[in-house]
Amino acid sequence: MVIPIMLPAVGRFCRLLATVFxxxxxxxxxxxxxxxxxxxxxxxxLRVEALRQEHRIPxxxxxxxxxxxxxxxxxxxxxxxxxRVAATASTPYNIASVTKPISGVAxxxxxxxxxxxxxxxxxxxxxxxxxxASFSQQPSVFARDLQCDxxxxxxxxxxxxxAAGVPGSAFSYNPVVFSWASRPVMAAAGKPFSTLVAxxxxxxxxMLDSARQHRALPLAEHLAxxxxxxxxxxxxxxxxxxxxxxxxxxxxxxxxIATVLDLARFDMALDRGELISDRSRAAMLQPxxxxxxxxxxxxxxxxxxxxxxxxxxxxxxxxxxxxSALYLKIPSMGLTMIALANxxxxxxxxxxxxxxxxxxxxxxxFLASFVGx
Numbered sequence: 001m002v003i004p005i006m007l008p009a010v011g012r013f014c015r016l017l018a019t020v021f022x023x024x025x026x027x028x029x030x031x032x033x034x035x036x037x038x039x040x041x042x043x044x045x046l047r048v049e050a051l052r053q054e055h056r057i058p059x060x061x062x063x064x065x066x067x068x069x070x071x072x073x074x075x076x077x078x079x080x081x082x083x084r085v086a087a088t089a090s091t092p093y094n095i096a097s098v099t100k101p102i103s104g105v106a107x108x109x110x111x112x113x114x115x116x117x118x119x120x121x122x123x124x125x126x127x128x129x130x131x132x133a134s135f136s137q138q139p140s141v142f143a144r145d146l147q148c149d150x151x152x153x154x155x156x157x158x159x160x161x162x163a164a165g166v167p168g169s170a171f172s173y174n175p176v177v178f179s180w181a182s183r184p185v186m187a188a189a190g191k192p193f194s195t196l197v198a199x200x201x202x203x204x205x206x207m208l209d210s211a212r213q214h215r216a217l218p219l220a221e222h223l224a225x226x227x228x229x230x231x232x233x234x235x236x237x238x239x240x241x242x243x244x245x246x247x248x249x250x251x252x253x254x255x256x257i258a259t260v261l262d263l264a265r266f267d268m269a270l271d272r273g274e275l276i277s278d279r280s281r282a283a284m285l286q287p288x289x290x291x292x293x294x295x296x297x298x299x300x301x302x303x304x305x306x307x308x309x310x311x312x313x314x315x316x317x318x319x320x321x322x323x324s325a326l327y328l329k330i331p332s333m334g335l336t337m338i339a340l341a342n343x344x345x346x347x348x349x350x351x352x353x354x355x356x357x358x359x360x361x362x363x364x365x366f367l368a369s370f371v372g373x
Contacts, residue, residue, distance in 0.1 A: 032070045032261070041072045044369045048339075051361055052076050057345035058231045058239050059087035063260035064370075065336040068268050073261055079228040079342060081239050092209055092227050092257050093340040094245060096317030097175060098325045101284075103193075103252035104159060104301020105270060106200040107185055108280040116188045118156040118300075125184030128153060135176065141352070142176045155181055159300040160288040171288070171296035173352045179251030186250070193250045205269040210258035215247035223257055228342040230322035242343070245319045254317075263327065263338045271334075285313055285331070297355035305355035310371065314357045318347040326362055330371065337366045 035041070041064070052060050058081040064072040075087035110116040122128045132148035145164045157163040158181040164172040182193035189196055194212035202210055209226075213219045219227065232242040248255055269275050276284075287295035287304045297305050303314050310330055317325030317340075324346035329336045339346060339362055348360045357363045 032073075032264075035070050035072055040369065044072070044365075045074055045076070047365055047369065048362070049076050051365060052345075055345035055361070056233050056237075056239060057341045057343050059091065059228055059342045060346075061087050061089050061091050061093065061260045061340045063089060063264045063336075063338045065264050065267055065338075067334040068271065070261075070264055073264070079226075081231055081342075082241060087228065087342075089261050090209065090226075090259050091340075092223050092259050093325070093342060094213075094227075094230070094254075094319060094323045095256050095258050095263070095325045095340060096245075096254050096319045096323055098258075098263070098315050098317040098327050098340075099254045099256040100178060100252070101301045101315050101327065102197060102201050102256060102266065103181070104284055104299075105275050106193075106197045107155070107159065107181065107252070108276045108284060108300065109200045110185060110189055110196070112277060112280055116155065116185055118159075119154045121151070122153055122155055122158070122181075122184040123151045125187045128180065128184070131180060140176070142174045145172070146177070153177075155184060156288075156300070160296055161298050162288055162290065162296055166291065168291045170290065171298060171353060173298075173350075175253040179249075179253035182250055182252040185252070193252060194255070197256075201266065201275060204275055205262075205266045207258065207262035207265055210256060210262040212250075212255050213257055214250045214255050216250070219257055227257060228340075230319070231343045232321035233343070239343075242321050245322055258340075260338045260340055263340075264336070267327075267329070267336045267338070303355040303357065305357065307358050307367075312357055314355075314363075316347060316350060316357070316360070318344060320344060326357075326360060328357060328363055328366060333371070335370060337362075337370075 059077040059079045061075045073089035075089055075091055077087050079085045079087040079091045111118055129151040132151055136143050136146040136148050153163055153167050157167045158177050161171055161173045162168050163177045164170055186193050194217055197212055211223055230242040230244055231239050234240045284300045285302055286299050288298055289295055297303060305312050313329040315327050321344055324341045324344045326339045326346055346362055350356055
């Protein structure tokens with residue numbers, strides 16, 4: 001069922017309504033009830049639409065969850081800019097690094113089941129020593145300061161981005177080594193990582209319009225047909241089609257195609273304790289202690305930061321000139337926002353060694369609209 005958004009004129013956004021396309025509000029099948037439109041959600045959508053236009057994002061899908069209920073689910077602009085296919089809350093996108101929280105949940109379930117140990121050297125599970133020695137010699141920024149002799153890295157180091165330097169001593173965001181975390185997990189569980197994620201997360205959370213994808217696992221046709229194609233801005237400022245992300249292996253850092261509605265289902269299932277225990281969830285969402293004292297601004301698959309008396313749990317996704325995403329939770333308020341875009345327009349360049357989601361324009365807008373910060 002698709003219901004057009006009927007938005008009243010609100011303040012300085014009156015003229016916006018006459019000139020922009022706002023997509024549609026999606027009323028999902030169970031477990032979602034129809035989100036009730038309120039002045040607050042109407043105003044928020046108008047402001048997000050203004051941000052979308054400012055950042056030249058062709059299409060953006062958005063969901064807000066409050067206290068285990070869907071407060072808002074909408075599509076803005078065009079999922080396919082060239083063919084004028086509207087973005088909706090049911091539009092699938094490549095969610096890039098927003099995959100990491102989902103991978104983390106699957107791994108924590110295997111930890112609960114006793115198949116994987118977070119603090120066991122991963123060289124005992126896999127050929128990490130060979131990979132580390134080879135990768136550390138490459139010019140990549142993610143290879144810098146990677147010490148491999150002795151190869152004492154554990155799964156916890158990879159999942160918490162504390163693998164650089166002396167393992168466990170410092171935080172440095174590293175998607176390459178996070179991706180490698182799938183290797184010891186597959187070795188211990190005896191199954192492909194994509195199968196584990198589907199069995200332990202996607203199906204239990206009823207994420208029926210989401211799937212893993214990698215070079216040996218093509219996307220199912222029904223999802224491929226609905227997938228929002230990537231876009232970029234050319235040198236003249238025009239929105240044009242972009243190349244899709246290059247083929248990847250079956251790694252933990254990325255590789256999921258999803259909708260905001262399915263990510264809302266994941267969020268609710270996680271908070272209800274339906275995917276992992278409360279204890280495991282709490283462990284994922286705690287800042288990681290560092291060897292020399294202090295903590296990293298990351299748990300296991302999630303950024304964790306304090307901001308004006310609030311704890312923010314979040315992850316961003318970014319494929320250069322292709323896709324971007326933001327998944328932001330405020331646990332003390334039972335509040336979550338999920339946004340997916342078919343360009344890199346949501347990404348703000350968070351530093352590799354810090355957590356600064358408050359610098360993301362959409363995060364600032366969300367906090368101002370729903371928290372008053």
